[in-house]
Amino acid sequence: MLMLDKALKGSRRYWMWLLCLLCVIVAGLCFYLRQLNQGLGITGLSRDVSWGLYIAQFTFFVGVAASAVMVVLPYYLHREKQFARVTILGEFLAIVSVIMCILFIFVDLGQPSRVLNIILYPSPRSLMFWDMVSLSGYLLLNAIVAFVTLRAEREETPAPRWIKPLAILSIPWAISIHTVTAFLYSGLAGRSFWLTAILAPRFLASAFSSGPALLILLCLALRKLTAYDVGKDAIRKLAVIMTYAMTINVFFVLVEVFTVFYAAIPEHTVHFEYLYLLGGGHNLAPWMWVSAIFAIAALVILFTPAWRRTQLPIACILVFTSLWLEKGLGLIVGGFVPSPLGAIAHYAPSLPEWTIVAGIWSVGAFLITVFYKIVLSVREEVES
């Protein structure tokens, strides 16, 4: 019997959850078909803000995908046994995130029927080509490592020897996917908001905090909903990783802010002013402040000994939301506004856009549920 069969046997709650997700997916699909028919005009995108929520979500989930390295690295390289029960969860999270990234790129295309031109006419000078290579390679690596180790676990045989080199290869590869994604933006001379060498380090820092935050939340949810417990040690270690990555991320942002405002080159300051100036009538500014406040609040919780364990779920939610707002919204839109010609074009995602994004999130939730269900059933079967 296939491992996939395990996903077919579940409680009523499990099926209801999948059904709900399916409904959202169908709603997203309907709007996507409309977008296919009418063009990207049904989104909030415009001539001046030509990338929006889709690409921002793509960027954010590349980070989540890359963060799998934070469990793979300690487990495979430093033999940290605490991560034994969480590593495969991290790998499946990476797989699902990459799939979501691919979907976000796909729905953003104006001519999706020509998407294979990227392979038919490969252009090594374009970073998008390298992003495609690194993302698909990462997906493949993680899929092989996760499925082969899970299969070995189920058959109660040791995992084949060649898995370890692959797992270790996935570590630098994870760094590469987010670095290349940062280069997509930071290599554009005309967009001064992104034209900074710290963009790639910033991306990595935010990835290594948002990814573990999500993983901790998923682990806690599993503990609550099922009998599966990854162990206190693993969660504590993940929390430490998240804390320091978040600290570094905030530090990087402040470094950027200093450079921009002390040098005071208008081309650079305008973007920050657009994003953070309250009362300027910019619809993003309040959200950017929410992001900043959440980040500080999360750090306060994580650095206070009395709270760091008891309030961990809240801290994780704060970290995740803060970074989602910063990276999944502000970073992309902030790069486009003001436009090189100085135009301030407001961007607000439209209902179809939100629904399509929700549909892709649901695809992710659906897949992660199914994958985790398989993992948990296999472990349950082996342990009993």
Place this chain on the structure above:
Amino acid sequence: MKITRKDFLRISGLSLLAAGCKRAAESVSQPASSVRAASTQPVRWGMVIDLSKCREKDGCNACIHACNAAHNIPQIANHAHEVKWIWTEPDATVFPSAQTDFAPQTVTETKVPLLCNHCANPPCTRVCPTQATWKRDDGIVMMDWHRCIGCRYCVAACPYGSRSFNFEDPRPSIESINPDFPTRTKGVVEKCNFCEERLARGLKPACVDACPQRVFTFGNLADPESEPRQLLRERFAVQREPELGTGPSVFYLV
């Protein structure tokens, strides 16, 4: 009608072979080898725009209308979805770094015609993941609308805002279609092509011919004796954001 073996060989074998060889040759020699590459004299098409002449007839949009008619450019009411090949902006917007604090209002508020700069080192072609936009040997930055996947990376890369994306089907917004030039389909990026299709027939770009003031001077920048080169020798010209290293082929006489 029977397809003879000869036909079969010619149409399938040879064309496949030829296409394959061409592809291989292209990938070895980076820019697509154009027919003009064979001629000994290098070509770099360029344009000089005399703003003083343009200022004389303020509010004249002959160049824009000529371009719109020639290239089936849709007139979309929604500003967010506009498609523009050549258009005008205030001087202060076009040359933000060339403004002095106390410049006369007449200068800062004059409308300046804008179009694709056909850069010598274009950032847009560098980022295109499918080579749907590329620089020809004669300096024209071309778009292949058959190949564009609509990722809009080039729109993000262009520092001049010269690229437009078709957010909707342009056909309903075209007043009268010029059958000689294709319309575009939704989901592709487009921009000024320096009237490549007119150059091929020995004509000058539509905007150049349409201007009653003869504001535009078009010619081969690689030829020291060409009209634009003579103008540039005689008068001081600026380019848009030259500090980005893109090397625009459009010059403005201020």
Place this chain on the structure above:
Amino acid sequence: MNALYSLLAVLALVLAGFACGQGAPARMVLATFVPYAAFAALLIGFCWRVARWAFVPVPFHIPVTCGQQKSLVWIRFAKIDNPSTRWGVVSRMAAEILLFRSLFRNNRARLSGGRLILGESASLWLCSLAFHWTLLLIMLRHLRLFLEPVPAFVNALERLDGYFQIGVPPLYFSDVILVSAMTFLLFRRFRDPALRYLSLFSDYFALFLLLAIAVTGILMRYFTRVDILSVKQFALGLAAFRPGASQALSALFLCHLLLVCALAAYLPFSKLMHMSGVFLSPTRNLANNSRSQRHINPWNAPVKTHAYVEWEEEFRDKMQAAGIPLEIENETEDAGNARTN
């Protein structure tokens, strides 16, 4: 050896097709006589096989299924894998026919360190599913040649299949999937020694024949080209019983045609009849309700039984006389008592 012979048989068919393309009389035979003969063989043979199956009595109500059978109310049972009602059976049959449910359970046995391991084997299920579905899609797509006007759904399928713009005419994804899945199914038989031992001529022949049909079709569409107008005319002519082969039809097309005819004529007499057989598999199409309902086989000959109660009744007097204790002392009064025992 089996593989080689069947490959040779298919190659012989291919060569015959090409040879027919050369001479006019052979073309006429191939284009007019052969398709009808093959089609008649398919129809008659198919009906005959199914009719024969219909008259074979099903000897037992076979409850060999997976999952928990319906028993006591508080025990959850597998509604689809082990149905007790007709609708349950319909859904199980749908899962079997549309999703190959039982193949989904396939696993590969191997020995590791002296231990038998039933390992994962998703590839067979995945590839056969891909192969069968794309085959259906391709057959439906071919309707564009047989129907005039072309129904909208056929056009929609064609557009969907060639959605990604790769080359002209656009590459059909079903073609790619079909050929790769079939290649896997073929190599699966070569790779595993046990499977190689089990494979017969007919196993390989069906695979090679289908593969040859696919390859000739692909060659025609993407490489040598064919005049689609004459093909459609020819196909419509066949359907209207007015056959006639235009000179524009290439030898490759005739080869494709001959292979399809061979497949059609061969189908009723081969393992490919699993196409209808799957509907008739008793382990799948019967409800597993033998605990709640008594199934009497109508074909069973009446069995003469002689229960103890009857035997006792027969010899009651003699037993009583001999002082042998009786189960039923007195028919009328102790009947209830005996039953409780």
Place this chain on the structure above:
Amino acid sequence: MRDRVWIFAGLAFFVAALTCPAWYAVANGKASNKSKPPNLELPANQKECVAPAGTMRAAHMQMLIQWREDVVRHGDRRFVAFNGKVYEKSLTRTCLGCHNKEQFCDRCHAYSGVSDPYCWNCHNDPQTVAGSRTRSTP
């Protein structure tokens, strides 16, 4: 016993599906002239195409793609035909200069069940465009 009804119903369905082309022809009432090709209007002013008719029928799409690559990507607009004649590589000017899109291209594509190629998303049919223009301007 009871199952035989189902079996024969299924068999009847299968046979009906297999023989659907014949039924379809009867239902559409075109059994008499249905194997005839569509009436493809050929240009009145020209006798010869850029390649022999058989080649064009089988491979016009490949040629159009080749032309497209030549013109757009290589600026090469001159096509020397098999008989030495020189044509411009242009769908609108050369092909549609003689052929009528609706009565030639579309008819044959509809007949052979080839869905409309994406050419027409951008390229115009000069005749319909001219027609709409005269209609829209009074």
